[in-house]
Amino acid sequence: MAHQKLVGNMLIAQSGGPTVVINQSLVGAVLEAKKQIQIKKIYGACHGIQGILDEEFIDLSKESNRSLETVAMTPSSALGSVRKKPTSDDCKAIFAKLQKYNIRYFFYIGGNDSAETTYIINEQAQHQKYDFRCFHICKTIDNDLRENDHTSGFGSGAKFVASAFMGDNLDNRALPGVKINVVMGRHAGFLTAASALARVYPDDGPHLIYLPERPFSIPTFIKDVKRVYALYGRCVIAVSEGISDARGIPVASKFTKEKDSHGNVQLSGTGALGDLLANCVKTRTKISRVRADTLGYLQRSFPGVISEADAKEAREVGQQAVRFTVSTFKNGSVAIRRSAGPKYKISYKRVLLKSVAKETQHMPNRFINRAGNDVTLAFLNYVRPIVGPLPKIGRLSAPKVKKIRG
Amino acid sequence: MAHQKLVGNMLIAQSGGPTVVINQSLVGAVLEAKKQIQIKKIYGACHGIQGILDEEFIDLSKESNRSLETVAMTPSSALGSVRKKPTSDDCKAIFAKLQKYNIRYFFYIGGNDSAETTYIINEQAQHQKYDFRCFHICKTIDNDLRENDHTSGFGSGAKFVASAFMGDNLDNRALPGVKINVVMGRHAGFLTAASALARVYPDDGPHLIYLPERPFSIPTFIKDVKRVYALYGRCVIAVSEGISDARGIPVASKFTKEKDSHGNVQLSGTGALGDLLANCVKTRTKISRVRADTLGYLQRSFPGVISEADAKEAREVGQQAVRFTVSTFKNGSVAIRRSAGPKYKISYKRVLLKSVAKETQHMPNRFINRAGNDVTLAFLNYVRPIVGPLPKIGRLSAPKVKKIRG
Numbered sequence: 001m002a003h004q005k006l007v008g009n010m011l012i013a014q015s016g017g018p019t020v021v022i023n024q025s026l027v028g029a030v031l032e033a034k035k036q037i038q039i040k041k042i043y044g045a046c047h048g049i050q051g052i053l054d055e056e057f058i059d060l061s062k063e064s065n066r067s068l069e070t071v072a073m074t075p076s077s078a079l080g081s082v083r084k085k086p087t088s089d090d091c092k093a094i095f096a097k098l099q100k101y102n103i104r105y106f107f108y109i110g111g112n113d114s115a116e117t118t119y120i121i122n123e124q125a126q127h128q129k130y131d132f133r134c135f136h137i138c139k140t141i142d143n144d145l146r147e148n149d150h151t152s153g154f155g156s157g158a159k160f161v162a163s164a165f166m167g168d169n170l171d172n173r174a175l176p177g178v179k180i181n182v183v184m185g186r187h188a189g190f191l192t193a194a195s196a197l198a199r200v201y202p203d204d205g206p207h208l209i210y211l212p213e214r215p216f217s218i219p220t221f222i223k224d225v226k227r228v229y230a231l232y233g234r235c236v237i238a239v240s241e242g243i244s245d246a247r248g249i250p251v252a253s254k255f256t257k258e259k260d261s262h263g264n265v266q267l268s269g270t271g272a273l274g275d276l277l278a279n280c281v282k283t284r285t286k287i288s289r290v291r292a293d294t295l296g297y298l299q300r301s302f303p304g305v306i307s308e309a310d311a312k313e314a315r316e317v318g319q320q321a322v323r324f325t326v327s328t329f330k331n332g333s334v335a336i337r338r339s340a341g342p343k344y345k346i347s348y349k350r351v352l353l354k355s356v357a358k359e360t361q362h363m364p365n366r367f368i369n370r371a372g373n374d375v376t377l378a379f380l381n382y383v384r385p386i387v388g389p390l391p392k393i394g395r396l397s398a399p400k401v402k403k404i405r406g
Numbered sequence: 407m408a409h410q411k412l413v414g415n416m417l418i419a420q421s422g423g424p425t426v427v428i429n430q431s432l433v434g435a436v437l438e439a440k441k442q443i444q445i446k447k448i449y450g451a452c453h454g455i456q457g458i459l460d461e462e463f464i465d466l467s468k469e470s471n472r473s474l475e476t477v478a479m480t481p482s483s484a485l486g487s488v489r490k491k492p493t494s495d496d497c498k499a500i501f502a503k504l505q506k507y508n509i510r511y512f513f514y515i516g517g518n519d520s521a522e523t524t525y526i527i528n529e530q531a532q533h534q535k536y537d538f539r540c541f542h543i544c545k546t547i548d549n550d551l552r553e554n555d556h557t558s559g560f561g562s563g564a565k566f567v568a569s570a571f572m573g574d575n576l577d578n579r580a581l582p583g584v585k586i587n588v589v590m591g592r593h594a595g596f597l598t599a600a601s602a603l604a605r606v607y608p609d610d611g612p613h614l615i616y617l618p619e620r621p622f623s624i625p626t627f628i629k630d631v632k633r634v635y636a637l638y639g640r641c642v643i644a645v646s647e648g649i650s651d652a653r654g655i656p657v658a659s660k661f662t663k664e665k666d667s668h669g670n671v672q673l674s675g676t677g678a679l680g681d682l683l684a685n686c687v688k689t690r691t692k693i694s695r696v697r698a699d700t701l702g703y704l705q706r707s708f709p710g711v712i713s714e715a716d717a718k719e720a721r722e723v724g725q726q727a728v729r730f731t732v733s734t735f736k737n738g739s740v741a742i743r744r745s746a747g748p749k750y751k752i753s754y755k756r757v758l759l760k761s762v763a764k765e766t767q768h769m770p771n772r773f774i775n776r777a778g779n780d781v782t783l784a785f786l787n788y789v790r791p792i793v794g795p796l797p798k799i800g801r802l803s804a805p806k807v808k809k810i811r812g
Contacts, residue, residue: 014580017581018576018577018580018581020573041807043807044802044804047580055807055809055810056806057806057807058802058804058805058806058807059804059805059806059807060802060804061804062804062805063802063803063804067800067802067803070798070799070800071800071801071802072800073797073798073800074576074798074799074800074801075573075576075577076573076576076577076579076580077580078800078801078802079802080579080580081580081581082581083581100810101807101810163708163709163710164704164708166709167426167481167482167703167704167707167708167709168703168704168707170424170480170481170482170707170709171424171481171482171703171706171707173482173486174420174424174453174482174483174486174487175423175424175486175487175488175489179703272681275678291703293700293702293703293704294699294700294702295702295704296699296700296701297573297574297577297585297697297699298570298573298574298699298701298704300577301573301574301576301577302569302570302573303569303572303573303576303796303797303799304569304711304797305710305711390709391479391709391710392476392479392480393476393480393709394473394476394477394478394479394480394484395477395480395484396450396464396466396469396473396477396484396485397469397473398450398464398465398466398467398468398469399464399465399468400462400463400464400465401447401449401461401463401464401465401507403461404461404506404507
């Protein structure tokens with residue numbers, strides 16, 4: 001399958017929401033490219049395809065390995081990112097720029113939209129018979145790319161979420177009440193589900209987990225909360241920002257609409273869902289201490305909370321993209337695959353660009369409990385090695401003192 | 407000054423908002439007490455003074471040192487906490503319980519309210535001529551206790567906040583816009599101010615810092631944001647949850663009141679301030695990408711992000727409270743003092759309970775810049791050793807590629 005050596009320059013760019021390990025992929029690809037004699041200049045485009053359109057390139061061939069290694073440890077797209085879905089005209093313009101700089105190797109680090117962009121640019125090249133290699137390098141904390149067992153960035157995001165719930169569960173244990181935490185993931189519940197890793201002792205939270213894959217009903221939610229509260233005197237809840245009702249309407253947007261129809265200020269959103277669910281609990285139960293937090297951007301950018309497996313795999317998908325493209329495949333995406341069996345073993349497979357583009361994947365049924373308010377053991381077994389060790393949590397186990405009468 | 411040996415049991419309890427190192431103080435006191443022959447049983451009260459009123463005690467003499475060491479590393483009050491200001495009758499009842507269990511040594515880990523409670527209980531004992539020793543052990547992420555250079559719990563909270571801003575600044579650099587983060591601290595701005603430690607490069611955020619110690623004005627805020635945005639094309643903002651207008655009315659409550667008068671649902675609060683400031687920026691400027699997060703409870707409970715100095719000092723204030731009380735002082739609070747000079751050197755001083763009770767302290771003027779929208783170098787020098795090393799951040803420094811004409 002080895003193809004002829006194509007000599008030319010390389011361009012790499014980053015796109016979409018950052019992750020804490022996205023620069024591992026960048027550095028993995030750049031260091032691997034430096035070894036390949038057919039790759040001449042290694043350019044980085046600033047802010048994804050916007051940087052290509054504006055010809056805003058930096059010469060990564062001149063970046064020292066030492067600096068690259070520091071950047072690899074640094075969260076968030078070092079080249080800058082962009083949220084731009086290119087039009088058909090944009091794609092033509094992008095392709096013209098690639099030709100102009102004799103770019104023969106193109107790598108785009110991103111999610112399903114970036115795979116789609118890479119696919120369209122590649123179509124353009126084929127159409128024009130321009131000899132060209134391109135690879136999509138997967139990343140997304142949402143873990144929703146098809147063909148992948150999991151995506152790079154997810155493990156570290158999940159570690160942050162699990163750690164946050166560990167601490168928050170202890171906070172709630174010290175000062176009991178109901179605590180709602182809103183977690184990222186508009187359509188896929190993986191990140192919210194990872195909160196379950198926070199449980200160490202049988203009564204540890206999160207006690208309830210609501211995912212976008214199951215319809216959310218306020219009456220059922222209130223019933224769940226009352227039941228848990230009666231059992232433990234407290235309740236910690238993980239809610240995906242994307243929870244929707246039976247008709248598929250996001251709960252957050254429903255509240256916002258309700259407000260609009262009354263002519264009120266529309267909230268920008270992130271804090272609103274948690275506050276409004278908290279309000280529901282306050283008004284529909286007798287529980288007085290109810291709090292809500294939205295974990296926010298920290299989930300994708302907090303430095304220092306990194307899954308070792310995730311960092312390693314993010315580096316390797318970058319390396320693999322370059323290896324695949326100089327040795328065997330003209331284009332594609334690097335998918336992370338896991339071997340069957342109890343041991344965590346990863347391999348990298350080239351998949352078609354089309355097969356990861358556009359559509360995303362969701363939590364499979366076997367990862368969600370029947371009641372739709374928790375995860376299963378299958379999910380925990382799936383996610384634990386991706387996240388790796390969590391902080392050690394201890395409890396006092398000293399015996400109760402017998403009360404003195406009178 | 408050495409006083410006569412008083413033989414009896416000891417009781418220790420935790421109160422108020424947790425910190426990630428509050429159990430270091432508990433374990434420091436318990437391990438030190440185990441060495442003292444005049445201290446017999448070591449009881450822990452569950453959920454602060456509520457546990458004393460209910461006689462909910464555990465026998466910490468029977469907790470293994472190994473278990474204690476794991477608990478010391480675990481965030482949030484292991485004994486449980488409480489937010490309860492005792493009435494005069496409560497104090498009498500508490501004192502009666504202490505007598506009943508022959509408690510001669512009482513330690514209360516908490517903030518200014520807990521110091522006040524300890525003071526009142528001690529008054530009660532003196533009034534009744536009950537031979538009694540008691541110490542308050544300082545903790546609060548707000549860093550607002552008088553007599554202290556800083557309080558235990560603050561360093562780790564500040565490390566979390568600084569780390570959060572480091573990551574969020576990188577996120578904002580990758581996807582530029584305005585980002586507002588709301589930080590804990592209703593009356594004292596220390597924690598919000600600590601966000602300034604996130605700056606590594608000259609253009610790093612937070613670019614604006616608003617503290618409760620200075621009046622907040624929306625027009626000035628908008629002017630500041632416009633100026634920074636014109637300069638960097640982006641703006642990261644740290645806002646204390648307690649920012650108030652010139653009349654001292656909290657900005658958050660003003661917005662909420664406005665809503666109430668229109669008969670709308672009252673928001674529980676935490677997400678509201680950030681969202682509403684973001685809305686201000688959106689409607690009063692031409693900047694389209696504006697986001698807000700509220701850092702929330704993670705600031706006081708996130709496991710694993712711990713300042714080493716903070717953990718060490720939290721352990722030592724616990725130890726010192728026991729040492730002071732068996733050797734020299736009948737009662738008091740352990741204050742953290744810092745030696746003058748560039749080297750970070752800490753000592754522990756016994757101060758009067760009254761001198762840390764009730765009233766709190768705020769950011770001194772020399773820590774806040776003239777414009778009231780940033781901190782000074784004096785603050786950075788003050789806070790840096792309390793927080794210790796932060797994650798290493800790298801940037802690409804590769805040269806720009808010269809654009810090809812045409």
